[in-house]
Amino acid sequence: MSELSHSGLINELQTRGMRLVDPRAGHDSRRGGAGPSDHKAITIGERTVMIPVHTAPSFDSPYLVDAPDDTGAARVTCEGREVATVRFPTRAKFYALRTADGIPYSHIAALHSRDVLATTVLQTCIRYESRKKTCQFCAIGQSLAAGRTVAHKTPAQLAEVAKAAVELDGVRHMVLTTGTPRGKDRGAAVMVDSARAIRAAVDLPLQAQVEPPEDDAWHARMAEAGIDSLGMHLEAVTPEVRQRIMPGKASVPLEKYWSSFEAAVRVFGRGQVSTYILAGLGDTREAILSTAERLCALGVYPFVVPFVPISGTPLESHPAPTPEFMASLLRPLGEMIVRAGIRSEDIKAGCGRCGACSALASYETLRVPAEGAA
Template identity: 45%
Template structure:
């Protein structure tokens, strides 16, 4: 299979001379993505999610990703991607910040700048930890965000403490409150969460958790964990889940989504990728 052509916007720079490819990436046709803050307060060894490598890209090459992308830089890069490469969807994520908004307010500033540059037509999805201050979700919506991902990874507190030691201190009740408020703000099928396959869950438990989410209008993406270099899980020799388990869970969750009419609203990811 031939490699996809290099996006045309990669060859341009911002007004301050920053190459666009250090600000945003185009992992597939029609989609531009950016991790607006490439650092996380939970990245110390004892706190880090064992499958996370968010900071590993920093300093690897001199011309690599920026630790923090400014709103004006993002607006320029995304505008160029829409104009030159036919981008039809924007997805922004962030490492967790120290403040109670968990980085949501900075994401709102970025979305507002992007909207000013590209207008209302292209969906913009963001992903962050549930903010302690739920008003931040309203700020994201007012800025022009179309859909939001609030990724829990597991609904089992035992597995959360093992795999996400820092993030596990955010109680599941806070996720529940954010999902519920998110559905009120963004609408059904415009709030998503990630449930990882391969943390040691029983398939029936994961499927039942997905059923409860779908019934409330929340779109669960079930994602196989395949550890990548730079993660603690990779260092520890973890392998991905068996294909038959992934197939069983995926078929069951797809059926739940279809039964409740959740097909992925505007701005929602078209598919979920393996995490690692």
């Protein structure tokens, strides 16, 4: 399958989801939590991606995935026509272990792709405490309520699990995200403590994800603690959409994000700062691409992913973006990223490097027309 067709298939599956012939094949799919949620990991060619399997669009998806054979391979069909063969990654070996106090390692961190470990350090958030303030797409409290995780992963727990994931499963980088706590650091302090413990235990590149801390000095503190790259997520790019979709988070003005992006790039370097943008929440194509152009100029990687309506959230019935809308974004965005010299493959750690939640990385590999070419 060509890279272009890989891009198109990934885009189709991530917007429309897929149905599993054998529901047991989704035993390692992720329900609830900080994200990616209601997804299942599959490998297409050389890329492992996250595909919705427990969402409203996926229940009506034209894409049907057969039960995997003994090697983990499975056919994907669309209206009876075979379109691809995919593979289901094997279950992480470190999931079989428990901490000294009996907590399953899977409650501390999760394997999000073939080689990336991810954790939500604080599974609580000041934005989630009130329906008037919560991000309408967020399911951070679901996995905690279901008993699949713990509210606060300690530095020692994170270090223990990270070391095991590297040794047993070949993990190559790690994402540390968090619910936003009270305090002007907006989660940076807990990232510093976590990173120091992990890096003392194992040589593993780390990405931290926080809201912009009030004091830009936290960027240097996080870097000194061993964090290699930083994510500060816009999610939506226009004030009206931000206020409607995430009223609590919108209290941090866009101007603060832009100034924090600039400060962070000075510390971490071009391409090592990123932001998550959820396409399909109401921002226009033009607004997203205009914002992405400004981000690329700053050296911030704009990780644009299709919005996935998660069960149990206020937006569970909100439509996912169409494959056509996503393709109209990702093709010019891939060219923009290449011209800016901030490809995903050069990110040291994090969601952009993993790329499993978007087809964007595939579009970065497509040929970029020369300047002035027709």
